Amino acid sequence: MPTAPKIGLLKGLGLTLKTALTPATTQQYPHVKPDLPPRTRGVIALMEENCTVCFQCARECPDWCIYIDSHKLTVPPKEPGGRSRTRNQLDRFAIDFALCMYCGICVEVCPFDALFWSPEFEYSEHRIADLTHEMDQLREWMDTVPPPPPLEVGAAMPKEVQDGQRAAAKAVEEAAEAARAAAEAAAQAEAAAQPAAEPAPDFDQETYDRLLAEGKSERVAKAKAKKAAAKQRSAAGGQPGGSASPQADDGGSGSPQAGAQAAAAAEPAAEPAPEFDQETYDRLLAEGKSERVAAAKAKAAAAKRRRQASEGSEGDQ
Amino acid sequence: MESILTFDSLLFTVVVKVLVIVAFFLVAALVVGYLEHKVMGHMQDRTGPMEAGLGPVKHGVGQLVADGAKFIQKEDIIPRSADRWVFAIAPGVALVPTLMILVVIPFGPGVWAENLDLGLFFALAASGVTVIGVLMAGWASANKFSLMGAIRDAAQLIAYELPLVLAGAAVALQAGTLSLVEIVERQNELVLFDTIPVWYGVPQVIGFGLFFVAAMAELNRPPFDMPIADSEIIAGHMTEYTGLRYAFFMLSEYAGMVVLSALAVVLFLGGWYPWPGADLPDGAWGAVIGTVTTIAKTVILAMVMTWARATFPRLREDQLQRMAWTILIPLALAQIVVIAIVIVVLP
Amino acid sequence: MSVPDLFMLGALVLGGAAALLVVTARNVVHAALYLVVALVAVAAAFLWMGAEFLAWAQVLVYVGAVVVLILFGLMLTRAPIGPMAQHNENRKFAVAVSVGLFALLMTLIVTTVGDATLDVTPVRVADLGEVLYVQWAFPFMVLGFLLTVALIGALVLARREEGEGPLPDEGPDDARDERERAPASSDVTSAPGSGDAGQQIGAP
Numbered sequence: 072m073p074t075a076p077k078i079g080l081l082k083g084l085g086l087t088l089k090t091a092l093t094p095a096t097t098q099q100y101p102h103v104k105p106d107l108p109p110r111t112r113g114v115i116a117l118m119e120e121n122c123t124v125c126f127q128c129a130r131e132c133p134d135w136c137i138y139i140d141s142h143k144l145t146v147p148p149k150e151p152g153g154r155s156r157t158r159n160q161l162d163r164f165a166i167d168f169a170l171c172m173y174c175g176i177c178v179e180v181c182p183f184d185a186l187f188w189s190p191e192f193e194y195s196e197h198r199i200a201d202l203t204h205e206m207d208q209l210r211e212w213m214d215t216v217p218p219p220p221p222l223e224v225g226a227a228m229p230k231e232v233q234d235g236q237r238a239a240a241k242a243v244e245e246a247a248e249a250a251r252a253a254a255e256a257a258a259q260a261e262a263a264a265q266p267a268a269e270p271a272p273d274f275d276q277e278t279y280d281r282l283l284a285e286g287k288s289e290r291v292a293k294a295k296a297k298k299a300a301a302k303q304r305s306a307a308g309g310q311p312g313g314s315a316s317p318q319a320d321d322g323g324s325g326s327p328q329a330g331a332q333a334a335a336a337a338e339p340a341a342e343p344a345p346e347f348d349q350e351t352y353d354r355l356l357a358e359g360k361s362e363r364v365a366a367a368k369a370k371a372a373a374a375k376r377r378r379q380a381s382e383g384s385e386g387d388q
Numbered sequence: 389m390e391s392i393l394t395f396d397s398l399l400f401t402v403v404v405k406v407l408v409i410v411a412f413f414l415v416a417a418l419v420v421g422y423l424e425h426k427v428m429g430h431m432q433d434r435t436g437p438m439e440a441g442l443g444p445v446k447h448g449v450g451q452l453v454a455d456g457a458k459f460i461q462k463e464d465i466i467p468r469s470a471d472r473w474v475f476a477i478a479p480g481v482a483l484v485p486t487l488m489i490l491v492v493i494p495f496g497p498g499v500w501a502e503n504l505d506l507g508l509f510f511a512l513a514a515s516g517v518t519v520i521g522v523l524m525a526g527w528a529s530a531n532k533f534s535l536m537g538a539i540r541d542a543a544q545l546i547a548y549e550l551p552l553v554l555a556g557a558a559v560a561l562q563a564g565t566l567s568l569v570e571i572v573e574r575q576n577e578l579v580l581f582d583t584i585p586v587w588y589g590v591p592q593v594i595g596f597g598l599f600f601v602a603a604m605a606e607l608n609r610p611p612f613d614m615p616i617a618d619s620e621i622i623a624g625h626m627t628e629y630t631g632l633r634y635a636f637f638m639l640s641e642y643a644g645m646v647v648l649s650a651l652a653v654v655l656f657l658g659g660w661y662p663w664p665g666a667d668l669p670d671g672a673w674g675a676v677i678g679t680v681t682t683i684a685k686t687v688i689l690a691m692v693m694t695w696a697r698a699t700f701p702r703l704r705e706d707q708l709q710r711m712a713w714t715i716l717i718p719l720a721l722a723q724i725v726v727i728a729i730v731i732v733v734l735p
Numbered sequence: 736m737s738v739p740d741l742f743m744l745g746a747l748v749l750g751g752a753a754a755l756l757v758v759t760a761r762n763v764v765h766a767a768l769y770l771v772v773a774l775v776a777v778a779a780a781f782l783w784m785g786a787e788f789l790a791w792a793q794v795l796v797y798v799g800a801v802v803v804l805i806l807f808g809l810m811l812t813r814a815p816i817g818p819m820a821q822h823n824e825n826r827k828f829a830v831a832v833s834v835g836l837f838a839l840l841m842t843l844i845v846t847t848v849g850d851a852t853l854d855v856t857p858v859r860v861a862d863l864g865e866v867l868y869v870q871w872a873f874p875f876m877v878l879g880f881l882l883t884v885a886l887i888g889a890l891v892l893a894r895r896e897e898g899e900g901p902l903p904d905e906g907p908d909d910a911r912d913e914r915e916r917a918p919a920s921s922d923v924t925s926a927p928g929s930g931d932a933g934q935q936i937g938a939p
Binding site for chain 1: 429431
């Protein structure tokens with residue numbers, strides 16, 4: 072016998088009616104960009120400065136979609152009479168996203184944090200060969216990598232952050248001690264009427280500003296600025312009478328300026344700087360950039376401004 | 389009352405009536421089809437079509453027009469082993485009866501094509517002919533799924549035609565006429581217990597339910613879409629059809645929704661009167677208000693069909709047959725007996 | 736010849752041609768479809784003679800039900816597509832019977848009706864109802880009773896007796912469910928003891 076219709080039929084009708092009266096969850100994708108979580112596996116970005124050409128990513132890739140070419144480069148010795156070193160120069164780094172299966176193993180295995188996930192996903196092409204993204208294109212995706220999401224409440228700090236904080240605290244202590252020592256040394260020096268040589272900066276501000284103005288990314292500029300400073304230092308180190316040793320700036324073991332720098336690093340919240348540069352964001356949006364790219368670049372611009380501000384305050388000290 | 393589409397010249401009258409009916413048929417099917425897309429989408433937490441539009445109005449209002457354009461462009465494929473002629477004319481045979489029913493449906497005072505003395509009888513007779521088109525399509529396709537779908541459809545139509553006709557007969561019994569126009573007029577005069585004016589949908593609520601369920605089954609609307617169950621037999625009798633001929637089948641489904649909903653409105657929901665016992669002004673205003681009322685009620689009923697489609701799972705073939713023969717038909721017969729007794733006993 | 740006469744002639748020619756095709760068609764399904772045309776033509780003829788109710792009844796009953804049943808039965812049994820050889824031994828006999836019947840009917844009609852003119856005033860349904868349910872109420876009820884008896888008889892014949900073999904749906908499945916349910920319930924009655932034992936073990 073057929074069972075009589077029960078109240079469930081009406082419940083079903085009620086459910087569909089309720090669903091019909093609540094707003095739909097559909098995202099109008101091409102018109103409204105999806106709100107993707109920061110760890111979305113959209114595209115893989117490459118920070119080429121961090122890459123040491125260790126080939127771990129290419130070896131671990133399950134479908135062999137990473138292509139790396141490199142050559143050995145001989146770096147002249149830093150000090151005269153020293154041993155010249157070799158290092159790997161990256162010539163080509165390409166990921167074939169037609170092959171990639173977005174497993175993320177390459178990002179996981181990279182020992183030097185050179186590969187990152189970006190939520191950007193709109194890179195379809197008419198030709199399949201165009202899906203092979205070369206180094207410059209992979210570098211551009213770096214701009215769209217969002218900052219890591221905040222830790223959950225109660226979660227342990229990552230090890231590298233703990234190490235960094237410990238090092239910073241240690242640096243502050245050492246800096247204080249060094250300042251005392253420096254004061255004594257200054258008194259002695261005054262007594263000896265011998266002006267202390269100024270330590271060479273570890274960062275070439277001029278190069279940094281120029282590169283930024285040329286439109287290079289902040290990281291590139293910073294790396295190159297450091298390189299330039301190192302070059303100047305080694306050039307200075309070769310000169311006789313240069314009393315400032317290059318080691319002086321490796322951990323604040325001497326100069327008061329280095330101590331101040333470390334202190335500034337240890338107290339980052341001294342001056343609340345904006346985390347987001349609205350002007351850059353609006354301009355990029357007006358230029359037709361995607362929302363995420365604009366947001367990423369705006370944040371980068373804000374970070375740059377913060378850094379410049381803190382450097383300015385250092386100069387005052 | 390004369391139809392407002394009647395003119396002095398017989399030929400001109402015929403031409404105007406045919407044009408108006410065909411135009412209404414096409415527009416109504418498009419509108420109901422579009423509304424079904426949207427309503428069902430929202431019931432499934434989607435938005436339905438959003439892109440195709442007419443000019444600046446988006447929200448998918450042009451979706452079915454675009455679909456129609458697509459259907460026209462498609463290649464008209466007739467399978468090699470198909471029975472060419474029967475295959476070719478089957479969609480027309482399925483479509484025309486639905487069109488014929490529109491002839492007798494009154495939309496407002498004076499707004500009808502033909503006030504047949506036997507309007508209800510004509511409508512029910514015409515609705516039964518649709519199945520011949522389906523059987524032709526299923527058989528001529530030379531495809532086992534098509535044939536199975538057609539046979540299921542025929543079995544379903546035979547089973548559900550009975551409660552449909554019996555529910556209609558109960559209305560005719562109470563109204564004392566078979567003319568749809570007069571049924572509407574008598575219905576508006578019905579007063580329960582000398583105080584509450586009601587439509588036939590109230591005393592005959594069972595009949596209304598039976599009619600509505602049977603109408604959904606006649607149209608192969610889910611949950612009664614076993615004859616075109618895609619998970620079992622692809623698309624039933626429509627499996628081998630493409631392009632315009634397929635569009636004809638879809639058109640007859642949506643137009644059938646409109647026609648049978650309109651019939652239910654006329655029989656049970658007071659036709660063109662906005663509320664029970666209402667009085668419409670004479671002349672053009674009455675016609676306009678009446679037509680708008682009928683169309684609004686029809687669309688609401690068609691959306692209830694969509695509501696059921698979005699809610700209930702498909703009935704199995706044996707459940708379908710058992711529901712018709714063991715529930716609907718006995719209920720319909722019992723209801724006719726009760727109505728007949730009540731009409732004889734009560735003055 | 737007036738316009739109605741032309742329509743009438745058209746319906747007759749169409750119906751006659753379709754009827755001829757019904758018996759000469761090489762394919763049974765085609766024959767059934769030609770039958771639809773013939774029946775619709777007859778309905779049209781009824782309509783032009785003012786018998787509106789009869790016309791729609793013709794459509795409802797013959798086109799909508801009888802032909803559908805014929806097609807349904809054909810397709811459920813065997814309905815090959817394409818022409819097939821009609822192995823009919825009785826062809827000559829059938830032709831003879833048809834022609835004889837036609838001649839007989841024509842003779843009867845011509846002798847009884849002759850050249851009387853037909854009154855084509857439309858018959859109102861109300862009048863028809865008056866005739867059927869008042870004037871001829873008793874024969875009508877007898878007919879209805881007869882049909883009901885036939886219907887019940889058909890039901891009795893089609894119905895399966897108890898133990899005559901299950902219906903596809905309610906037989907084995909339900910019975911098996913019953914059987915499976917019974918031991919399950921006995922398990923439930925024995926369950927509390929084992930449950931207590933488990934609790935005792937778990938308690939300390």
